[in-house]
Amino acid sequence: MKKILVPTDFSxxxxxxxxxxxxxxxxxxxxxxxxxxxxxxxxxxxHYTGDLELPNMEDRLFVVRMIEKAKxxxxxxxxxxxxxxxxxxxxxxxxxxxxxxxxxxxxxxxVVMGTKGSTGFEEFLxxxxxEKVVRHAKCPVLTIHKKATNFDFKNIVYATALNEGEExxxxxxxxxxxxxxxxxxLVRINTPNNFESDRLSLPALRKFAEKCNxxxxxxxxxxxxxxxxxxxxxxxxxxxxxxxxxxxxxTGLAHLLTGSIAEDVVNxxxxxxxxxxxxx
Numbered sequence: 001m002k003k004i005l006v007p008t009d010f011s012x013x014x015x016x017x018x019x020x021x022x023x024x025x026x027x028x029x030x031x032x033x034x035x036x037x038x039x040x041x042x043x044x045x046x047h048y049t050g051d052l053e054l055p056n057m058e059d060r061l062f063v064v065r066m067i068e069k070a071k072x073x074x075x076x077x078x079x080x081x082x083x084x085x086x087x088x089x090x091x092x093x094x095x096x097x098x099x100x101x102x103x104x105x106x107x108x109x110x111v112v113m114g115t116k117g118s119t120g121f122e123e124f125l126x127x128x129x130x131e132k133v134v135r136h137a138k139c140p141v142l143t144i145h146k147k148a149t150n151f152d153f154k155n156i157v158y159a160t161a162l163n164e165g166e167e168x169x170x171x172x173x174x175x176x177x178x179x180x181x182x183x184x185x186l187v188r189i190n191t192p193n194n195f196e197s198d199r200l201s202l203p204a205l206r207k208f209a210e211k212c213n214x215x216x217x218x219x220x221x222x223x224x225x226x227x228x229x230x231x232x233x234x235x236x237x238x239x240x241x242x243x244x245x246x247x248x249x250x251t252g253l254a255h256l257l258t259g260s261i262a263e264d265v266v267n268x269x270x271x272x273x274x275x276x277x278x279x280x
Contacts, residue, residue: 001028001175005108007035007099007129010073013114017144018077020272021112022084023151024142027179030109033087034077035102037095038066063092096132103137111141115266131263134247134275140172142274143266153180153272155238159187159231159245159265162208165278169246170212172276176242177216184217185238189230191223228264235271244274 006021008014018034025032040063067090074088091098103111115130134141158173160166177184186209188201198221205219222237224230235243247262262275 001030001109003106003108004030004032004110004112005035005099005103005106006032006112007037007095007133008077008114009036009095010070011114011116012147013116013144015114016147017112017114017142018081018086020142020144020148020151022081022086023148024110024112024179025084028175031087032081032084033089033106033108034074035089035091035099036070036074037098038063038070038090038092039095040092067092096129099129099133100136103133103139108139110139111137113141113143115143115145131266134263134266135260135277137277140169140274140276142272144272145270148272153241154182155185155240156182156242156244157185157187157231157235157238157240159189159227159234159243160205160208162188162204163246163248163278166208166246167212168278169244169276170214172274173244174212174214176244176274182216182241184214185220185234185240186214186217187220187222187231187234189222189224189227189234191226191230194227227261228268231261231265232269235269240271242272242274243269244276246276246278248278 004021004025006018008018021032024030070090074090078086078088089102091102111133113130113133130143134143153176156173156177173184176182186205188205190196201221202219209217209219220234222230222234224233231243231245243265245262245265247260266273266275
């Protein structure tokens with residue numbers, strides 16, 4: 001892990017994400033880059049260079065003021081974390097598209113995002129930028145909801161469906177385990193619509209762990225009404241420091257019809273959640 005991206009809107013949640021990213025960077029000797037996007041509905045993704053053509057003077061003045069404000073706040077962040085060499089980047093346009101483009105263009109290894117999550121009608125209608133990044137990012141994404149009381153990820157819940165391709169996600173989990181000397185809790189969530197007896201589930205989990213060469217782990221089966229609730233409640237039961245899981249990153253009609261367990265967990269969990277989109 002060499003390059004970590006932290007998108008910021010200068011909110012408390014974004015500041016919490018920066019603190020976590022810096023802690024991870026110290027463990028892995030990584031570089032941290034903070035990205036802010038000045039939102040402008042007339043463009044999608046523009047790198048800030050100093051000149052900006054806008055359709056009218058009122059829009060120009062508003063965006064210029066936002067740019068100047070953002071430049072000042074980014075400079076303050078650079079000064080605050082100058083001892084670790086934190087870098088900043090400013091772009092203009094749609095926040096989600098800019099984050100996605102920047103991740104792909106600069107080949108980041110890891111993304112840390114602050115999020116308030118979303119619920120109810122807002123979740124159905126637009127979701128959160130973090131949810132969209134989780135769905136599409138080609139690298140692991142760690143979402144942070146609140147200020148870390150400590151920076152130790154000692155107990156990691158890894159929720160698995162034992163799907164093909166999850167080994168990619170396991171590799172990242174093992175890196176975290178090694179960096180923080182953590183225990184992995186490998187769990188399958190049993191639901192009424194997707195039930196399997198412990199007699200079958202536990203040996204399958206152990207076989208998966210052996211195949212992935214996991215060390216210092218335990219296997220669990222947890223029963224709940226839905227996968228999302230099961231993952232969240234199991235993590236609460238263990239008082240886990242981190243939830244990790246793979247996602248297929250469904251889009252379009254498939255996402256609308258089936259939803260995404262990972263995105264639901266990101267929206268509703270109060271603990272850090274790390275997701276990884278596996279190859280379809």
